[in-house]
Amino acid sequence: MTSDPVRWLWAGAAVALWLLSIAAVAFVRARARRRAAARAQGFVGETGVEAVLVAFASQTGLGEQLAWMTADALSRAGTPVRVAALGDLDPAALKTAGRVLIVAATTGEGDAPDSLSRFVRRHMAAPADLAGLRYAVLALGDRSYAQFCGFGRALDAWLRRSGAEPLFDRVEVDDGDAGAVRHWQHQLAPLAGAPVAADWAPAAFDRWRLAGRTRLNPGSPGGGAWLLAFEPVGHVPDWQAGDIAEIGLPPLDGAARASREYSVASLPADGRVELIVRRVVRDDGSPGLASGWLTDGLAVGDEVDMRLRTNRSFHGPETETPIVLIGAGTGLAGLRGHLRARPEGGHGGAWLMWGERSRAHDAWLDAELQAALSSGRLTRLDRVFSREPGDGRYVQALIEEHAGELRGWIDRGASVLVCGSLEGMSTGVHAALEAALGADRVLELLETGRYRRDVY
Numbered sequence: 001m002t003s004d005p006v007r008w009l010w011a012g013a014a015v016a017l018w019l020l021s022i023a024a025v026a027f028v029r030a031r032a033r034r035r036a037a038a039r040a041q042g043f044v045g046e047t048g049v050e051a052v053l054v055a056f057a058s059q060t061g062l063g064e065q066l067a068w069m070t071a072d073a074l075s076r077a078g079t080p081v082r083v084a085a086l087g088d089l090d091p092a093a094l095k096t097a098g099r100v101l102i103v104a105a106t107t108g109e110g111d112a113p114d115s116l117s118r119f120v121r122r123h124m125a126a127p128a129d130l131a132g133l134r135y136a137v138l139a140l141g142d143r144s145y146a147q148f149c150g151f152g153r154a155l156d157a158w159l160r161r162s163g164a165e166p167l168f169d170r171v172e173v174d175d176g177d178a179g180a181v182r183h184w185q186h187q188l189a190p191l192a193g194a195p196v197a198a199d200w201a202p203a204a205f206d207r208w209r210l211a212g213r214t215r216l217n218p219g220s221p222g223g224g225a226w227l228l229a230f231e232p233v234g235h236v237p238d239w240q241a242g243d244i245a246e247i248g249l250p251p252l253d254g255a256a257r258a259s260r261e262y263s264v265a266s267l268p269a270d271g272r273v274e275l276i277v278r279r280v281v282r283d284d285g286s287p288g289l290a291s292g293w294l295t296d297g298l299a300v301g302d303e304v305d306m307r308l309r310t311n312r313s314f315h316g317p318e319t320e321t322p323i324v325l326i327g328a329g330t331g332l333a334g335l336r337g338h339l340r341a342r343p344e345g346g347h348g349g350a351w352l353m354w355g356e357r358s359r360a361h362d363a364w365l366d367a368e369l370q371a372a373l374s375s376g377r378l379t380r381l382d383r384v385f386s387r388e389p390g391d392g393r394y395v396q397a398l399i400e401e402h403a404g405e406l407r408g409w410i411d412r413g414a415s416v417l418v419c420g421s422l423e424g425m426s427t428g429v430h431a432a433l434e435a436a437l438g439a440d441r442v443l444e445l446l447e448t449g450r451y452r453r454d455v456y
């Protein structure tokens with residue numbers, strides 16, 4: 001042992017240096033680990049990785065279905081995902097998500113789905129702060145409308161203006177085109193960091209047998225309309241009032257298989273899917289492809305391919321909530337399910353306003369509606385017939401005529417459900433509701449899900 005104080009000083013300094021170098025190495029290693037973890041969070045589809053947000057803006061349910069398929073594909077490729085309705089989010093939530101895939105349908109005339117009404121009004125009028133957000137848009141539309149993919153395009157433009165950066169170009173889908181959906185699916189692979197499963201098909205069709213077909217309007221001045229009843233062959237899917245049936249048309253040589261959508265007019269408790277179909281007559285007098293087949297070509301006992309699709313934006317409220325059902329023509333189909341979903345008594349009330357052409361020939365399902373009135377399932381029925389001499393009014397005239405009572409129903413918490421054609425009816429009904437209730441009230445009902453539409 002030495003007692004030289006200088007040597008002690010040198011030895012102490014060496015030990016301190018050694019300890020310091022150990023701490024430094026530990027610090028550098030820990031920092032590297034943290035950086036690696038941070039890198040992994042950004043790129044690798046392992047546990048602990050930040051989830052990709054899949055958001056949907058859907059009116060008739062296809063967009064929601066594609067959003068879930070997108071999420072499922074990513075998740076199976078090892079990427080954590082979260083699914084949300086875009087209307088339930090705000091720009092801050094989008095920004096926080098970091099990466100978002102949005103499936104955006106267009107409705108009306110280039111408009112956003114109803115559930116997006118508040119989002120559009122509050123957030124899309126001006127750019128938001130979305131710097132750092134990476135996104136992609138799957139826009140759903142139909143080229144037969146003037147504003148093809150109007151909302152998907154507007155959303156894409158707003159995201160860019162807000163500083164968000166596209167992961168890849170917007171994919172546009174014309175009338176459910178499978179090729180475009182496949183393109184979207186391929187774009188997901190780099191995002192997942194792994195191949196995305198190729199078996200990405202819409203839900204399979206089930207087989208249904210035509211069990212009955214009843215003309216609803218014999219002798220009508222309007223086009224023939226029929227109530228079609230289909231019984232399941234094998235698998236019985238579940239559905240609820242407001243949902244949609246998609247029927248596969250007989251394949252044509254060489255062409256992709258087409259399908260047509262109808263509002264389901266019955267409930268699972270009925271044991272059958274019932275639809276109301278009006279035969280379309282073309283300018284040259286020939287029947288429409290799908291409606292001609294369903295109302296004439298198809299025989300009772302024949303089988304069809306049909307699948308049912310959830311249509312959340314036209315589901316009804318709890319039975320304690322009063323409902324005002326408004327429609328015209330075949331729109332009765334979408335309203336009938338809601339009426340059937342009401343118990344015979346003890347619900348909040350159901351008021352049906354419906355319009356067709358002639359009182360003598362077009363009081364569709366009259367016996368059934370009268371029975372519903374007697375049993376208390378329906379508490380009020382008002383109909384208008386546009387070809388009656390001296391009348392000539394459409395369903396919106398009933399809103400105007402009974403505006404005071406309608407306000408009373410709304411004050412009691414009623415929901416309004418509208419079903420029927422876009423051009424002939426829903427714009428007129430919307431204007432009449434605004435006149436009766438005030439535009440702000442109608443907007444509030446729309447934004448809070450108390451005014452729902454299934455229009456086509």
Ligand SMILES: Cc1cc2nc3c(=O)[nH]c(=O)nc-3n(C[C@H](O)[C@H](O)[C@H](O)COP(=O)(O)O)c2cc1C
Nearest residue numbers: 058059060061062063105108110141142145148149
């Ligand atoms: C009443 C109605 C209006 C529509 N308007 C448009 C439109 O203006 N532009 C468009 O590209 N597609 C339009 N479409 C087509 C839809 O965007 C298309 O069917 C889409 O696949 C629906 O997706 P969703 O089921 O998620 O709502 C319209 C469809 C309906 C039923």
